[in-house]
Amino acid sequence: MSKALFITVEGGEGVGKSTNMAFIASFLKARGVELKLTREPGGTALAEELRELLLKKRDEKFDETAELLTVFAARAQHLNTFIKPALAAGSWVLSDRFTDASFAYQGWGRGLSTELIEQLENLVQGSLRPDLTILLDIDPRIGLARASARAELDRFESEKVEFFDRVRRGYLARVEQEPERFAVIDASLPLVQVQADIQAVLEGLF
DSSP, X not given: OOSOOEEEEEOSTTSOHHHHHHHHHHHHHHTTOOEEEEESSOSSHHHHHHHHHHHOOOSSOOOHXXXXXXXXXXXXXXXXXIIHHHHHTTOEEEEEOOHHHIIIIIIIITOOOHHHHHHHHHHHHTTOOOSEEEEEEOOHHHHHHHHHHHSOOOTTTTSOXXXXXXXXXXXXXXXXXXXXXXXXXXXXXXXXXXHHHHHHHHHTTO
C-alpha cells in the first residue's frame, strides 16, 4: 500500500479504546506497517498541557465555547507538529479520538452548533480527514460503569448519563453522514469478539 493511512478510534467512556488501540497497533505492525500512535486531546507536549486543562475538575465552569476552542487549539498543534509530518514521512497514524469527538462531545453533548464545529474543522484541518474511523459503540451506562471501576473520574467522565446518551447519538449521527468512513463495532460484546470484528475491518485495508 503506497499511501500512509490516518486511522482514528472513537467512542464514549469505558468502551475499551486503550485495549483495542494496542490490538490494532499490534495487528498493523505485524503486517509491516510503520505506525505512530497518538491521542486527542494531546499528542505533543503542548497539546498534552491543553489536555490537562480540559480534563481537570475545577470550581469555575469551563465555558462550552472556550472548551471547544481549547480542543481545536490542541488539535492544530497536534496536526501541524505530529500528524501531518508523520503521514508525509510515510508513517501511518493511529489516534485515540479526533474531530468526530468534538462533534459528539461539544456538539451533541454540550449543544454547540455543528456548523461552528465544521468551520473550525475546515480552518484547522483543511482537507485532511481520517481514512478510517473505528467507532466502539456501547450503552453509556455500561461504559460509565467500566470507567468508574478503573480510576478516579475526570471532568468529562463525571458528567451525567444523559450527557453521554447525547454523545452516543452524536457519534451515530456522524456514521449516518459518512458511512463509508466508519466501521461501527459493538463494544458490549466479549473482548475476543470485539477484536475479531476489528480485525475483519483492518484486513479489508490490505
